[in-house]
Amino acid sequence: MILQKLELRDFRNYELLSLSLSPQVTIFVGQNAQGKTNVLESILMLSLAKSHRANRDSEMIRWGTEFASVSGQVERNQRTYSLDLKILNRGKKVRVNGIEKRKISDFIGHLNVVLFAPEDLMLVKGAPQNRRRFLDIELGQMSPQYLHNLAQYQKVLQQRNNILKDGERMDAGLVGTLAVWDEQLIEYGTKIIRKRLEFVDKLQQFSSDIHKRITSGGEELTLNYKCSLLENGDAADQVSENFRQQLVLRQKDDFRRGATSVGPHRDDIEVRIDGKDVHIYGSQGQQRTAALSMKLAEIELIRHEVGEYPVLLLDDVLSELDEMRQLHLLDSMGERVQTLITTTMTYGLEDLMREKAVVYRVTDGEIHQS
Ligand SMILES: Nc1ncnc2c1ncn2[C@@H]1O[C@H](COP(=O)(O)OP(=O)(O)OP(=O)(O)O)[C@@H](O)[C@H]1O
Ligand SMILES: [Mg+2]
Structure with a gap:
């Protein structure tokens, strides 16, 4: 399956973000604390309606604002789904193809992801x-x-x-x-x-x-x-x-x-x-x-x-593996798995994937193609 588009509003340090994603590899490059993991976290929210690191959902609402929203467009089995998730101070609201779901379980699982983080x-x-x-x-x-x-x-x-x-x-x-x-x-x-x-x-x-x-x-x-x-x-x-x-x-x-x-x-x-x-x-x-x-x-x-293959999210993990294991990881996803990678360093990775990858630069809650 492919996550084609991602839109964030007042999610963590993003005021407004609208991204198109490559069906193959997208690399997010940036220094520490710029918002790389925040992007992957928002995608996990679209999949699971749950964060891998926040204790409370409200932590994800941008400071000083009332609610956060995450939207995505997913293609699977030749169909397109639009997923919307709104995080309020009290609770969450979810919609699939514009229709509100009262049960979160009717939202979960339209997008499947595998997240691989250093931990x-x-x-x-x-x-x-x-x-x-x-x-x-x-x-x-x-x-x-x-x-x-x-x-x-x-x-x-x-x-x-x-x-x-x-x-x-x-x-x-x-x-x-x-x-x-x-x-x-x-x-x-x-x-x-x-x-x-x-x-x-x-x-x-x-x-x-x-x-x-x-x-x-x-x-x-x-x-x-x-x-x-x-x-x-x-x-x-x-x-x-x-x-x-x-x-x-x-x-x-x-x-x-x-x-x-x-x-x-x-x-x-x-x-x-x-x-x-x-x-x-x-x-x-x-x-x-x-x-x-x-x-x-x-x-x-x-x-x-x-x-269908899930979307693979690699958060800062390649630098933790030696070259042989990196190659295995990248090899085994090959062309078949849509992959989003975050990293603080450009060298090495770009050599591996310069041709295939779309590279985005992440700076203080803004993302630009580099
Ligand atoms: N609710 C929030 N509102 C505004 N900003 C937030 C909120 N939650 C977190 N942040 C900001 O997001 C930043 C962290 O973003 P993130 O974890 O995505 O960084 P990163 O680019 O992955 O960094 P690293 O390379 O260190 O992992 C924090 O420094 C914090 O200032
Ligand atoms: Mg991070």
Whole structure:
């Protein structure tokens, strides 16, 4: 799919921006703090209605103004969609082809993107939270249902934890209330886990091939969804039952800690190279390469699921990779994937893509073709 046009109004440091994008490669060059990542963030908003870095949506409204808007024109499957998103101090409004959607989930997923930022190189090395966020972002843009279940799960989890915190001592009434929340937690949690199991399984198939290519046939990469509710050998349909058992079993402990100690919010992806856990045994380079393989696999997986390649957003990431991995990255997208790259340096990159790329210069919230 192709993002043909992007328009911003009072988004971050952009008062007004109107851009046409190359179906192939667009490079945004500029010094620090000029607004390069802001552009990519706005595109993520069009895809997910959620930012990868803002805690609150209102952070994206240009200082001193009332609301921000992001609009884009997307071509996919020979059809054109216009997407509009308005961020107000309270809430968001979204439109597809001019028609307002009351549910955000009816907006999400018209545009698919894969964002690769320097912090993604920590995907394998970092805490489990990074890998769960990766799952949620990628699954979320392919499945609005998943996003819905996730939001419900988080709401119920919060409620449950509030009870655990309030309960100075466990009495029968409190335990009864807890049981009501438990059933909902199990319902949504099980749906989330099933989706994640399926997703990691598919991702594994693509990433294993890609990783072999990047390491010249050397390394066998395996991914495994590590679920706190499945013992080795358990079938996926045992999740709900195990979840129910564990919640009861850990109830006393959970009351003491004031938090819920099992569920998909505690899960992880296990990444292995030649059978060894990369998180524990991998070298820095192996951890980065595994992260790259997972990101590249995502591109293929989205294509497999939605029938078209997503738009690839590379935020300042090429300079973090050595030349061989840069070439793999650029090679594997080839001509097929629309790619937007931000960078602080012009040399190197331009040599690689001078002919193919449109180069824009970003200065203090303004963008001009260079
Ligand atoms: N709500 C806002 N209103 C106005 N300006 C904002 C707002 N939020 C952020 N900014 C400005 O945007 C700038 C950061 O932009 P951005 O993160 O896109 O920079 P960048 O070009 O990617 O820089 P780097 O190369 O350091 O990553 C900040 O310096 C800040 O001044
Ligand atoms: Mg940046």
